Amino acid sequence: xxxxxxxxxxxxxxxxxxxxxxxxxxxxxxxxxxxxxxxxxxxxxxxxxxxxxxxxxxxxxxxxxxxxxxxxxxxxxxxxxxxxxxxxxxxxxxxxxxxxxxxxxxxxxxxxxxxxxxxxxxxxxxxx
Amino acid sequence: xxxxxxxxxxxxxxxxxxxxxxxxxxxxxxxxxxxxxxxxxxxxxxxxxxxxxxxxxxxxxxxxxxxxxxxxxxxxxxxxxxxxxxxxxxxxxxxxxxxxxxxxxxxxxxxxxxxxxxxxxxxxxxxxxxxxxxxxxxxxxxxxxxxxxxxxxxxxxxxxxxxxxxxxxxxxxxxxx
Amino acid sequence: xxxxxxxxxxxxxxxxxxxxxxxxxxxxxxxxxxxxxxxxxxxxxxxxxxxxxxxxxxxxxxxxxxxxxxxxxxxxxxxxxxxxxxxxxxxxxxxxxxxxxxxxxxxxxxxxxxxxxxxxxxxxxxxxx
Numbered sequence: 001x002x003x004x005x006x007x008x009x010x011x012x013x014x015x016x017x018x019x020x021x022x023x024x025x026x027x028x029x030x031x032x033x034x035x036x037x038x039x040x041x042x043x044x045x046x047x048x049x050x051x052x053x054x055x056x057x058x059x060x061x062x063x064x065x066x067x068x069x070x071x072x073x074x075x076x077x078x079x080x081x082x083x084x085x086x087x088x089x090x091x092x093x094x095x096x097x098x099x100x101x102x103x104x105x106x107x108x109x110x111x112x113x114x115x116x117x118x119x120x121x122x123x124x125x126x127x128x
Numbered sequence: 129x130x131x132x133x134x135x136x137x138x139x140x141x142x143x144x145x146x147x148x149x150x151x152x153x154x155x156x157x158x159x160x161x162x163x164x165x166x167x168x169x170x171x172x173x174x175x176x177x178x179x180x181x182x183x184x185x186x187x188x189x190x191x192x193x194x195x196x197x198x199x200x201x202x203x204x205x206x207x208x209x210x211x212x213x214x215x216x217x218x219x220x221x222x223x224x225x226x227x228x229x230x231x232x233x234x235x236x237x238x239x240x241x242x243x244x245x246x247x248x249x250x251x252x253x254x255x256x257x258x259x260x261x262x263x264x265x266x267x268x269x270x271x272x273x274x275x276x277x278x279x280x281x282x283x284x285x286x287x288x289x290x291x292x293x294x295x296x297x298x299x300x301x302x303x304x305x
Numbered sequence: 306x307x308x309x310x311x312x313x314x315x316x317x318x319x320x321x322x323x324x325x326x327x328x329x330x331x332x333x334x335x336x337x338x339x340x341x342x343x344x345x346x347x348x349x350x351x352x353x354x355x356x357x358x359x360x361x362x363x364x365x366x367x368x369x370x371x372x373x374x375x376x377x378x379x380x381x382x383x384x385x386x387x388x389x390x391x392x393x394x395x396x397x398x399x400x401x402x403x404x405x406x407x408x409x410x411x412x413x414x415x416x417x418x419x420x421x422x423x424x425x426x427x428x429x430x431x432x433x434x
Contacts, residue, residue, distance in 0.1 A: 010398060011378065013355060013371040017306065020357060024251040026214065058382075058396045087382020093393045107386070108379045109306045111244070113253050238310055238419070245308035249357045 002030030003123055004048070008041040008055040008067065009085070014108075018054060018085070018115065025116040027123065036060075038067025045077060052122055057086040057093070068100045081122050085110070134159075134172045137193040141171035141205040145272035154222035154265040156236035158195070158243055160202060161219045161267060161288075163274040164211035170271035171211075173202040177235070178242030195242040203250075218247065219256035219288045221267045221278045236260065256288040307376060308354040309347070310419035318415050321422025324348065325369075326402035327377040331385060333394035337429040339381040340406050341373075347421030348373055374399040380425060 005022060007015045015034050022029050033048060035041035037059040053071070057064035064084065071077045081103040086093070089107035097105060104118045134140045134151040142149065149172040151159050160173040173192060180187035180194035191197035206216065220243055223236035240259050247254065256276070258265060263280040267288075270276075279285035323342030330338050343351070352364045352372040364372075377399040385394045406426075413426030 011371060011375045013368065013375050017355065020251075021253075024253060058378075060398055063395075087379050087386070087396070088393055089383075089386045090393050096393075108382065111306075112248060113257075116253055234310065241308050241310055245354055248308070248354075249359050251357070 002028045003052065004031040004033070004050040005029055006033045006035065006041060006044060006048075006050040006053045008035045008038065008053065008059070008064070010036045010056065010059040014056070014085075021112045021115045022119065024112075025119060027119060038062030038064060038070070041067055042070060045071075050080060052119075053080055053082045054085055055082060057084060057088055057097070065096065065100065068097065068102060072101050083118055083122060085115075134174050136174055137176050137190055137198075139171070139173045139192045139198060139202055139205070141169065141202065141209060142271050143167065143169045143209045147271040148268055149271065150266065150268040152266045154267065155224050155226035156222070156239060158220055158222040158239045158259070159265070159267045160199060160243065161221075161269045161276050162202065162206055162211070163217050163269060163271070163276070164206065164215045165217065165274045166215050167210040167212065168272060168274075169206050169209045169211040170269050170274065171202050171206045172267070172269055173198050175199070175239070178238045195239060195246060199243070199246050199250075213252070216252070217255050217274060218252055219276055220254060221258040221265050221288070223259040224261050224263055224265070226262060226264060258288065306355055306379075307351040309351060312417040312419065315415075315417060318417055318422075320415060320424055321347070321417075323405065323422075323424060325373055326405055327373055327399050328402055328406070329377050329381040329399045330397035331381060331394045333385070334392050335429050337411075337427055339377070339384070339427045340402075340410070340425065341377040341380060342405060342424045343373065344421035344423070347418050347423050350420040351376060370401055374401065384427075 007018050009015050019032050033044050035044050039062040055064045055067060068082055083104040084097050084102050085106045087108045094105055103122060106114060106118060129148050130146050131148050131150060132140045134149055140149050145168055149170060151172055151174040157174055157176050163170045175195050175198040176193050178195045180197045187194050187197045191201045223240040225236050258278045266279045268277050276288040277285050278288050321344045324345045325343045325348045327341045328338055348369060352369040355372045356364060358364050378396060382396055410426035411429050416423040
């Protein structure tokens with residue numbers, strides 16, 4: 001199955017890192033879309049469907065928390081699982097994002113294997 | 129079963145379904161185990177140090193002493209027997225802090241970092257690891273089945289499975305209070 | 306993610322002669338600014354390692370800047386997350402500076418890496434001016 005993934009982070013190098021992990025993890029990622037903040041991500045989702053969203057929190061313009069709130073408020077978009085990837089690993093922040101409905105949380109820095117483990121949990125183990 | 133013992137700064141690759149590759153005394157060293165389940169090719173590298181640049185001459189005589197020369201050679205030999213990169217399962221054990229109670233030299237940690245850096249640059253992810261700690265380890269690989277085991281000093285042997293120990297960064301958010 | 310080893314800290318170590326400087330503002334309790342300086346070697350190695358590039362010379366300036374900004378973001382964020390006040394912080398986008406910060410920091414440290422060196426420090430808002 002070819003997955004469609006949206007990566008939301010204001011850092012181009014972070015988006016590149018995540019994209020690389022997805023590719024070498026063996027997932028058949030047919031489409032890997034990118035956005036620099038929540039506003040751009042919503043514009044992408046206005047025209048494309050995805051199977052998974054990976055999002056940072058601290059971003060200029062619309063941050064990750066507001067982005068997730070907007071997703072949860074939409075009848076269609078709320079069904080897309082969201083994985084947070086953020087430098088903020090405080091209990092307060094994690095609790096907050098859980099309450100907003102995210103399905104996973106990875107604190108930066110992380111190993112590529114950690115991201116793959118979460119991708120497998122949310123998408124299933126890829127077949128070689 | 130035919131046992132092939134891999135010594136320190138040594139490597140073995142086999143496509144014999146009856147072969148078992150084994151290496152002992154993984155203290156700060158790392159044992160890197162690879163297996164292609166389709167071609168049924170297995171390999172085991174036991175390396176001591178992270179980088180060869182401090183002793184290039186020795187690396188020429190024995191590439192398996194160092195991560196940056198031994199790991200590429202391990203994979204080259206596996207490919208020569210028919211292994212294919214995107215099918216290979218990779219696991220590692222070792223990198224313990226032994227005979228260095230204050231952690232001054234950090235050889236195990238350096239070996240671990242070198243492994244992760246080299247695999248990342250090669251586009252390969254680990255699918256199981258037993259790294260760090262303070263105990264010496266023994267690992268073995270059955271070439272016919274691809275099954276891998278690890279035993280730490282004083283503990284029972286356990287099979288290395290596909291699940292990675294909770295890798296750095298994943299938040300066990302379900303248990304956040 | 307950067308695959309660098311931090312050596313045992315040496316309080317008497319001289320500054321590493323940083324060529325790259327980055328700054329991150331943070332808002333919370335407390336608020337302030339974090340800076341990171343890296344030597345040429347450390348910056349080049351960190352960028353190549355992060356991107357999985359080989360050799361280090363293959364990484365261009367724009368990619369190096371992007372990687373170092375992310376490094377500053379991570380170190381600042383991870384440091385603040387370890388404060389025991391349990392509060393969240395908001396971080397600005399990291400800025401690349403033209404040179405070293407002129408002000409004396411409230412807290413600073415020098416890091417000896419396995420490739421080159423780095424230094425980091427921060428100011429708290431009450432003392433900035």
